[in-house]
Amino acid sequence: MSLQLDARQRAMLAEMGVRVWTPEPAPAPARAEDAPRRAPPAAAFVPAPVPARDAAGENPESIANNDYSTLGSGKKESKTAATTRPAVVFPAASIASVPGPTAALQARPPGIAAMDWPALQHAVAQCQACGLCQGRTQTVFGVGDVSADWMVVGEAPGEQEDLQGEPFVGPSGQLLDNMLKAIGLSRRAGADAPAAPGSPGAPASLHGVYIANVVKCRPPGNRNPHPDEVALCDAYLARQVALVRPKIILAMGRFAVQSLLQTNEPIGRLRGRVHHYQGVPVIVTYHPAYLLRSLTEKSKAWADLCLALEVMQQAGSKR
Ligand code: URA
Secondary structure, rough: OOOOHHHHHHHHHHHHHOOOOOOOOOOOOOOHHHHHOOOOOOOOOOOOOOOOOOOOOOOOOOOOHHHHHEOOOOOOOOOOOOOHOOOOOHHHHHHHHHHHOOOOHHHHOOHHHHHHHHHHHHHHHHHOOOHHHHHHOOOOOOEEOOOOEEEEOOOOOOOOHHEEEEOOOHHHHHHHHHHHHOOOOOOOOOOOOOOOOOOOOOOOOOOEEEEOOOOOOOOOOOOOOOOHHHHHHEEEHHHHHHHOOOEEEEEHHHHHHHHHOOOOOOOHOOOOEEEEEOOEEEEEEHHHHHHHHHHHHHHHHHHHHHHHHHHHHHOOOOO
């Protein structure tokens, strides 16, 4: 794929800290799965040390000690006819008030895989399947165009997300928005997307994207989510993916990747090829919070976005 960048996209890449170089022409790969990483020459990027682990001793590919936040919901559902159905109200007995480790799975409401948007959002808002419910201000469901071709999956809300109820609203969210804008996407674009408060809406040139996290409640102190917390929450994400029916998923960060692909392989080993979740192509990339700390990795994230664009073009996407 030859990527044509206009002045706005170049400005966005500059915002990401990525300097664009015109690569030597190279033969296109036969299949997306064969596509090499599209990283620009190393000399194009500002070198910076990459910490083996961050200050909290967590994997640097992940989010620990990052600030972030949350949001809303898919307010319409144009890909299913279920929007008009009333929200399901779960009997009090189906939700444990103070869940313990063994009660957790039983406490999750039944029928998640068949829920429509209102029921799913209600179920998430009421969920007490793990201890994270005890520290949350609110759940962070998802934001964007519920009919989008693109879906971004992050890890878990941070402080700002917990307060605002929207995913990715802290600094890592600003970087994510810039990355998305560089490839023509906006969480505020699309027929089903919520308008930004006080704004006329996203430019018509941008296409929609739906953004959700694997874990819907903020882990205390922005610690990494525990495996059982991820496991208890992933049915909600699975249903979101099934309802959006995206044409491509960007999995950002270790926990998103682990949840979607059920693997413990590091991101560096999973990047650069196409995986699948529910039959949807998945591109693995670094979490924006990690990119904020590791400037040299931004070029790799850009290469991942280019691979995603290529997969979409090969699939004959409308965008
Ligand atoms: N990081 C995430 O993975 N999700 C958010 O909502 C914010 C930061």
